[in-house]
Amino acid sequence: MATIDLAQVSVTEANRLIRAYGDQGEDVDVANPDARHHIGVGLTAPVRLRIHGSAGYFCAGLSDGPTVEVEGNVGWGLADNMTAGTVVVRGNASAIPGVAIRGADVIVHGNIGSRAGQVMKEGTLCCGGNANFMTGYMMYGGRLIVCGDSGELVGQDIHGGSIYVGGKVGSLGQDAMLADVEPHELDDVLAFLERWQVPFSGTFKKIVNAGRNLRYARTEPRVRVVPFFVGSERTDYWNAKVQEDISVKAQIGRYRIRGYGATRPLPHLSDLAFRADLTRVEPDPDVVAKVDLRSSLGGRFGATPIELSMPAMIAPMSYGALSKSTKVALARASALSDICDNSGEGGLIPEVREAAKRVVVQMLGGRLGWSVHAMRAADGIEIYVSQGAKPGLGGQLMAKKVTEDIARLRGIPAGIDLRSPSRHPDVLGADDLVIKVEELREATGWEKPVSVKLGAGRVRDDVKIAFKDGFDYVCLDGMQGSTGAAGNEVLEFVGIPTLSAIVEALDALDALGASGMPIMLMGGIKDGIDTAKAIALGAHGVALGTSTIIAGGCIACLQCAVGQCVVGIATQDPVYEARYDVDAESWNIHRYLEAVRWQLASVVHAHGYGSVYDLSRDDLVALTPEAAEITRLPYAPEATGNTLARAVA
């Protein structure tokens, strides 16, 4: 039995010691916890931890297997995302106890705060006293037992699992209903209470999903393929794409969900040109060897940086939106080109981890497929706040794509139209986000870079907050960014263009006098020329999503949401997925990435520079008044740089 005195050592040091003791099979007593945050975060050994006092936020969070006892109270997010193990709290728990648990028994003898069990997947959260507001909010599965009163809006948007209430049931939440308690269920609940010595006498009422809201009444039909560029013609309002949109709405009677991003013309990097006349420089077949394109991300707080052979990454796209074959092809291509892949929503699958040399794992509000093991397996961790295609909204995965395998991985019921939460259960402000970032760092021993993905909306404020909240870097996504599924109007009209986003982001960092937090820009980056322009503007690099999908065979029909992708990319149907040739497409994507590299190197070399980071705003001009206004670059449509394509072709 070891004792750690938190009056003497920091929580970070304590967690390191607890992990070391756990590996040796030794139990640990924690003295003087004094409600500090993150105690016992990231434990993956079956260690027994006794906390003599109160613990703060995220006690025993992001863990798998420990047994934790707390003599006093706990703060927000008790046992956050716990995979297995036990937590017993003698006092009260603050808001969102048992958030996103994937297993485990979590017992609070006192009262519990608001939104208990939010987005929980499996396991049992048990409260000996009273619960509070929105108990079981958006829970996907598992069991929530409240011996006392439930509080108001119990089971708000519950998707799966059961809530048992021994006391007074307050108002029922949206899509929740009362159901009969089967005798065997009652026996199980009573046995659980007896095992954990939670006193109770009386009977339980049960609250479950009412089945009114898990599926859209009608879903988008598969329609004739109309290439996306038809929708981008400036000249006519009534084009084939508009007609298609109206026809689909005539069938489904609501907003239309589709794939891709904004199709209407927006100011973009193509409205900029290089000032210098690069056509005068002779093409050089060895150009890649002559300039330094290497890039590094994530050392701001001493984590092991993500090293990239060029300043580009694969943009986050989920296994779910994309087929497993496509995810594997992207991962392989990223390894062949020595850059970094990204899991997207829904978890890091082993096939991707194995194929990618480096991979970032994303955490979204639903915590789908999220666990401490995914964090440990990844090279970087990314908190998704929003994305350029649909800033402020959550992901959508239509029922056709929510297969048994996807559902199991994500911890949700199969066959629902999955509408992921648009916000994080434990981040309701910049102040909460500080603590969340710390938790992720604690769980990984401060070794992994932690980034944030931001859709471009109020970029100035958001980037300042990202800097203050201690992120290593920002992935900034403009409204040209694509998605597997979002409402058409949101795609076209919500957010700000990629070009405006990068300018606002850099202005915000200047205003703070901040340095050392790189911005990776995404949203409509087509090639190495766009990449060079983004970097010249001040971005650290780019992320490539849509372009890599197109390189791997996408025909841009915009029907990713339907689930019957004719080329096997945006589908989970084995019949369609069989059409996707992983080997061939991974090489196609790789060759495209090498073309990006070659273009980027050519631009750098043609300027006479040795490093990609020698590019600067001084090298750019604007070709349109609008782009000049956005970027404050000189308006110079006569610039010769826009003939660059000829120079490097």
Added chain:
Amino acid sequence: MCGIAGILYKDGLRHELGRDLITMLDGCQHRGPDSTGFALYHGSAATAGDGGRSDLRLRFFVGEGDEAQSTVADIRARFAGLGAEIVEEEVAGTTARFLVRFDGDLQQLSYAMEHEAKLASIGESLDIIKDVGSAHDVDDAYGIAGFDGTHGIGHVRLATESAVSPEAGHPFWATGFSDIAIVHNGQITNYYKMRRRLEKRGFEFHTDNDSELIAVYLADKLAQGAQLEEALAQSIQDLDGTFSFLVSTKDEIGYAKDRLAAKPMVLYEDGDIVAVASEEVSLNKLFPGRALETTEPAPGTYRTWRKAA
């Protein structure tokens, strides 16, 4: 976006208020590293004659160096013009504190003085001190630990939308009213609507911070004769958004929490004190090594405590 803390000593006597608030705010400084502020209630200063008002404490933001000197001179002249007698004055940090004897209309005094320099607070008991930096930084500049008092509230701020500057920090004084201060964690989403309503009735606002609105809103209710509890009950109906806030008057502190329970708040009470903070870690800092019996106020609730007379 921020952390809040407040403490009231039930015996009504002066305790080590500054030190206790520093301790609590230091405990939640992670929630707001940009600026830190204190609303300290010293107890009333000397009374001028029978039935008269106690001397008023006024603290102004005056800047530094020459700017501070000329602003202080302007303030003195304006006081003289309004018939306010300066009893004491002191420059500290980027502020100047005055103790004045004045029997006229307080709202007129405060609006007039605002034209000379930005006011942090006016009160018979209240003194608001706020500046950029941590609780310990502000203590170093203003000697907060040396302040004793009967109750007080404090705030650490992470600026999200408005600027990082001393006057944009909390606590907010209810401009035009004496001895009322608030600290707030959250966001008032019907800010402009509520502000326009109050402006139409002649109230002035001196920042674009939504939290100033809460102070003026509550002070207006109190001026109309409402008890603090009633004003808080009404605020939960009238204010939209996410909020956990603390309010303090000459004799009371209170809290209100929004109906969505989006922002945290933890409460500790024993026979001697009431302490409220965003996080238990702040409360626990007052009692190291102890597991405290705390409660988390329910959504949509409010409560007040009054010190012994």
